[in-house]
Amino acid sequence: MRVQPAAQTGAEGRNDAVLRASHISVEYGGTVPTRAVRDVSIELHRGEMLGIAGESGCGKSTLAYALTRLLRPPAVMTEGQVLFCGRDGAAPIDIMQLEPEALRRFRWTVVSMVFQSAMNSLNPVISLRRQFSDIFEAHVPEMDREARDRRSRELLEMVGIDPSRLGGFPHELSGGMRQRVGIAMALALQPEIVIMDEPTTALDVVVQREILLEIARLRRELGFSVIFITHDLPMLVDLSDRLAVMYAGEIVERAPAEWVGGRPAHPYTLGLQAACPDLLGERRALQGIPGSPPDLRQRLRGCAFAPRCQYVFGPCADIHPVLSPLAPPAAAVIESVLDRDGGKTSKLNDWAVACHLHDRTANPAGPPDELAGDPLGTGGLVPPAVGAGLGVDPTGRPARGQDQL
Amino acid sequence: MRYFTRKVGFYVLALWGAVTLNFFLPRFIPGNPVEVLLARMTESGNPPPGEYKVLSSVLGIGGGNLLDQYWHYLRQLSRLNLGVSITEFPTPVTHILAQTLPWTIVLVGTATVIAFLIGTTLGALAGWRRSRFLNNLLPVTTFLTATPYFWLALVFLYIFGVVLHYLPLNGGYDPTLDIGWSSSFIVSALQHSVLPGATIVLAQLGGWMLSMRNMTLTTLSEDYVWAAEAKGIRPRRVLLGYAARNAILPSVTGFAISLGFVVSGSIIMEIVFSYPGIGYTLLQAVQNDDYALMQGIFLVICLVVLGANFLVDMLYGFIDPRTRQAR
């Protein structure tokens, strides 16, 4: 059995990507195709939890399933490449080029999933034993009946379910238990990546919390990477290492989670934060973003968020903002702060936003305080020590150029 | 386990209901059926002594009060004494049933099972692979199913029997042979069963195929099938263990119903092919006002319907564990 190293984060993680997706576009066919994912590039680092947030209908699930070639008709991936980089410096696997049998073997051994509705993703009429066995029979044919049974019990125990449930059926379990079974199945073959598509959305808050703690514990013990999808941004901030916010099929902001938790840079992220109750902390006032996401069948001109954005100004209606690294001086502030913070500077490249407010040519005044980006959560006030560095970049680093994936 | 005891209880009750209904039915026959029967019997010979009493009890209209009559009826029934037939006077009704029932059950039962198996398999494949061949076959089989059965049977009889002389025109076996387990008799019985059997299969196939194809298509869009594919489970296993496995559930209920109709549904076939089964016998019984025989056949039909449903209910408890829990 493979042994997974503990999760790695930070500087070395920067170049250690397990999954690298570039320029993914997905359409749902129809008389007018729905462009559900629009030229998204994203990278999952080894051992990290990458959160994807956004209102429902923004293309989160579609993106996740595109990454694993699990799109169902009428969805078609019109463009994009997904590379899986195994350990030991093996050549990256181009997932889109895998032949059917190779793809079948790749699935679940390398990337597994936890689905939103465990009730619907488990077969209601065959026993859990059979459903676990099917996984082992498909991928580890040398396991005999007894070994499969033993491993299944072990997995159930690992997620806190009485192994005697193995002979039972999904309808005999509560919602939380079913989701635990779903997690146990996802971990059956010790995959490197687990994609979780709203795994707790259908559960009540108490069970939701239990499941999240369980996931965190398993991740500490087994060290797999996670793509975690939810519409609940505060939950992601608490849970994940980095997060990406999706709107209208695009990533509009991407940053290390705790920074966005402090102060996001995109108006949509700010709105999302206000719209959700904080799962672990105190409840915030629920003030949703007025309006709803656009119809993705349309051609979107300018910024897709413009009709709902309270900061909308000149270029927003016509010019499409592209995801680019957060502009100075905020970036300079961050860099200086982080240099003092002990070499976390490399994370900097990860804060990117698609909003004209951060474009110095379009908006020379710079973003308003609440969107300035604030890695330390200081409430928009630049700490004195850092303030001294403003204007003159203390690190002497040149402004960064192209956004990296 | 509670599921099974509950089911058994239900069927015992249903059986009692059927038997009791059968007791009341002859009361709707105008006049005194016992007199009619005895009059007809005397035409063909001497009825056995005590036949009046037997007939009255079996038909549930003897002397005494209703409860007495009911009691006598049950007593005769438990001795399998259903009276004598006037169609084949003086053969006991039980005897006729024992002779004709196997022909029907073996032929129509086998044909029904074959139609179900082939239709369901083709339907599952048509839904799974969306194969062009199978989906082009679908309108043909559906047409055969939609065609009135007697017409289909007559066309087949005409082509293969009358024009081509490939197969015998009617009957269940060559009447010159002795009935028994001799090879020549079995070959003859098989030859006689080809046309009726094939027409039944063709007439039923399309229904199974269509419903299974549609259910497979529906099931394929279920999350658990898609999840099974995400798990890298082999396509064959996904089809057998997830897609077809679940798609077949509604068909199983339909199969129970058609098994129940093996006896009653075979009447037209047996008339067209003059097949020596129970449907043909029922026709003769009706033509001859043979109430005792009719009564016996109705009882058998009830029993078969109940029995088939019981069987499938038990089976269903195994193949769909959710039903075991349902109140």
Ligand SMILES: Nc1ncnc2c1ncn2[C@@H]1O[C@H](COP(=O)(O)OP(=O)(O)O)[C@@H](O)[C@H]1O
């Ligand atoms: N089967 C489908 N057919 C057509 N459009 C779809 C289908 N599934 C999703 N979509 C569209 O794709 C967009 C993204 O959907 P989805 O990826 O499910 O979003 P999310 O997971 O963020 O809620 C939505 O606008 C939705 O209308």
Ligand code: SF4
């Ligand atoms: S680009 Fe304009 S409309 Fe879009 S989020 Fe930024 S300010 Fe709002």
Ligand SMILES: [Mg+2]
């Ligand atoms: Mg979704």
